Amino acid sequence: MKNLIVGIVVFPGSNCDRDIFWALEGCLDIRTKFIWHESSDLSGVDAIVLPGGFSYGDYLRCGAVARFSPLINSLGSFVKRGNRVLGICNGFQILTEAGFLPGALTTNKNLNFICEDVNLRVNCQKGGWFDDLGSNSINLPIAHGEGRYHCDKDTFKKLLDDDLIALTYSENPNGSSHDIAGLVNKEGNVLGLMPHPERACDDSLGGIDGVNILRNLVCG
Amino acid sequence: MKVFIRLRPSVLDPAGEAIKSAADKLGVSCIDSLRIGKLIEVSLKANEEKEVKEKIELLCDRLFANKVIEDYEFSLIKK
Numbered sequence: 001m002k003n004l005i006v007g008i009v010v011f012p013g014s015n016c017d018r019d020i021f022w023a024l025e026g027c028l029d030i031r032t033k034f035i036w037h038e039s040s041d042l043s044g045v046d047a048i049v050l051p052g053g054f055s056y057g058d059y060l061r062c063g064a065v066a067r068f069s070p071l072i073n074s075l076g077s078f079v080k081r082g083n084r085v086l087g088i089c090n091g092f093q094i095l096t097e098a099g100f101l102p103g104a105l106t107t108n109k110n111l112n113f114i115c116e117d118v119n120l121r122v123n124c125q126k127g128g129w130f131d132d133l134g135s136n137s138i139n140l141p142i143a144h145g146e147g148r149y150h151c152d153k154d155t156f157k158k159l160l161d162d163d164l165i166a167l168t169y170s171e172n173p174n175g176s177s178h179d180i181a182g183l184v185n186k187e188g189n190v191l192g193l194m195p196h197p198e199r200a201c202d203d204s205l206g207g208i209d210g211v212n213i214l215r216n217l218v219c220g
Numbered sequence: 221m222k223v224f225i226r227l228r229p230s231v232l233d234p235a236g237e238a239i240k241s242a243a244d245k246l247g248v249s250c251i252d253s254l255r256i257g258k259l260i261e262v263s264l265k266a267n268e269e270k271e272v273k274e275k276i277e278l279l280c281d282r283l284f285a286n287k288v289i290e291d292y293e294f295s296l297i298k299k
Contacts, residue, residue, distance in 0.1 A: 061286055068283070097286065104288040106227075111234050150231055150289055175232065 007045035016052035023198035040074040047084040050091025063093035092192035103151035109175025113145040119170040127188025138209040140195035147194040149176040226257040
């Protein structure tokens, strides 16, 4: 595992890039490399994390500007080669804006920025992101103002048919359609989720349910 | 060029609901529906109207609006 390198993408406005660095390097002994969003060179990197934050100040829509960065442009071929990509919070928003995952994320139903721990159900094992969790029920923190997942009926049917709904909220905090908190792509190598696994990797933070998800970034 | 971006009718607009509730407190309680959109003003150079429309369609489709949740329309203002 030590030889694999996870690229952490940094956009102007990213603010969880250091968190994911700390979780991967400090808690899990996984090597990382920060990659500025203007780079399109993903050579030498085995997996990618799009971290949380407010890329480009969330101007226009969350992730709408970031999706045009050179790095996101080169992500298509990276994903096609079967490499794993994890989008957390703003990273999930960027993945939907860029079309790697279906649907969209918009303003929370109650208009509040919600920062709390939530209970989640693991709904699919595609891609092995949740292997070795030991339970289908996990607790992770969320911290977002625009995490309400939305998709139309046809898209929802495809999500069900293709088994793409990775995580659902036990108690829906933000009004997301069908309680959706995270999705995988059809091939299983792209995971986007609103909760923050990197903030649940050390007992001192109140939980370690994020550990296996991050470990499976390089083991799945 | 003025581009109007609106949430699709099927998408909940919680901000619009909040403004409606404020309007109610202001004493204007006859509002059936209130939804918030965006106005983007764009000035661009082009040789002909067709070219302008093509460029604006591209901007709307790919950048200004997310068609999963939003609709758009635009109007041309010649200088």
